[in-house]
Amino acid sequence: MDKKEDIAKKRKSDFSRITLVSVTGLEDAQHAAYALVLSQQQMPGARALLCSPKAPEYLPPTIEHKVIAKLGYTEYSLFMMFALWHLIETEFALIIQDDGWVLDGANWRDEYFDYDYVGAPVAHGRVDTPAGTRWMSKFDWYAHLGKPDHTVYPVLNGGFSLRSKRMLRALIDHPEIKVHIPRPDILHFDPFRMYWRNCAPNEDVQLTATLRPELENAGIKYPPLDICTLFAAEDTGPMYKELDFKKLLGHHGPWRRLVSIDPPTVQYRMKRSLVKRARRELDMVQMFEDRGYSIVFTPE
Template identity: 30%
Template sequence: MTLCAIDARTPALAAEALQRSMQQADFARVLLFTHGPFTAPAGIEVVDAGPIRSGAEYSHFVLRRLPAHVPAGHVLVTQWDGFVVDASAWSDDFLQWDYIGAVWDDQPAATCVGNGGFSLRSQRLLQAGLDARIVQEHPEDAMLARTYRTLLEGTHGVRFAPPAVARRFAFENEAPAGATFGFHGPKNLPAVLDAPTLRRWLAALPDDFFRGRDARRLARALLARRMPAVARQLLARRRAAGRNDFNTWMLDLAAQLSRPFGKEPT
């Protein structure tokens, strides 16, 4: 199995996430696709993929260019905000499916699998993604799992894992009911990283992260995990990024940060 991440924006964080997966499991190859000079830790092959400046360019790479770099076996596609957390939750049953990703909780059961940010993909799925009839590419996971699912299943024989299997494989928006192999999503980071690591990761993220919805979700998760110092850092970065949007959620956050929390977890 190949482990990979595609990241030209925060390659250092992507490399650290890859390392965390490597600490949990052995992979035949570990690839980091980025752009420009970057020295990765031992065991990670760096591939210059050229500029990847947007989500649409990321989707194009995953659908159209990644298959050439993974000519055999399965690939575990990850991002900076997702990695393997419990190798004991692995099951060889996962390998019988062509695509597994965390469940989307806002989709019907027939098309709720799955999120691409931490996803297992077979050769059949990779090659199917090259089909010229796939004319919409972004976001690539929604295109595969929803928009073109009938084409992939009917023409290419692609098998999407059922929701019960996907929930054992990874979590994203749903809280896990038990142990999972991995996860995806910034709001889940406080459950798997300590406060010093989170502070360091926040310092490494670009301003555009703090302007978006993921920053709001992460702020709430930090408070739920009783990490007010990290939440303050996030709020300061959001202000510095130009989002002085003191709407309801930020007023609530500011109020919660003013209350005593006791000792913050380390």
């Protein structure tokens, strides 16, 4: 696709239905603002909103700022499930973070508007069988797709996700659906903290796996796995085995962080030698470089 075709395709889509929104409880929201800048460039016509305790030094006038209280990790999840809907005036919100943003607006598909939540499948998932519920990691849930009497609910990443206003209000409009957090699986003592193998307190785990059967009964629609895979990538699991990463709309990964937009620079929070060992992660690196990004790795 040449540049003119790329621009024409972006203009054809009605991005005015979307608010690009980044929520951070940290004082320094500059990198989140960078992610919104790049995302808005890729989705002309979309609104943009940054929610943070302080406005960053660089914030273009096309991005609105909303002051919020400082948030810890769990408070962030609660904010996304119970409060974000107050701030979104459009039909949909596209969640943006400094480690997840729009790569190519020309890869947008209008069929994403048919669903209430779209996000990349991640390594964790829930598998229901007549024997009960099992939570799996490392994409072990993938092997159970299509098995008789098996229902698989992969966790769909929230850090770069499209959500309808109906999804944003789901737990408000359906108070009978309760967030469920079991006791922690492990207590770490240095430092002392709680650990859940399935990341139970995380809002994307709640909304796309723990509560998904109840939310579906309430009318919330989730896309099939192939649509989620084209939408974005976090962990490059088996469903990404042959995918051309240039076809992705966006990405998310806590090890990939946008630290500059002049030039656009992705900083990996790990050494290149470790990145090399991760499935197809070097292909992601190549995709970024082909798009003009500079890549920085943790020193060996």
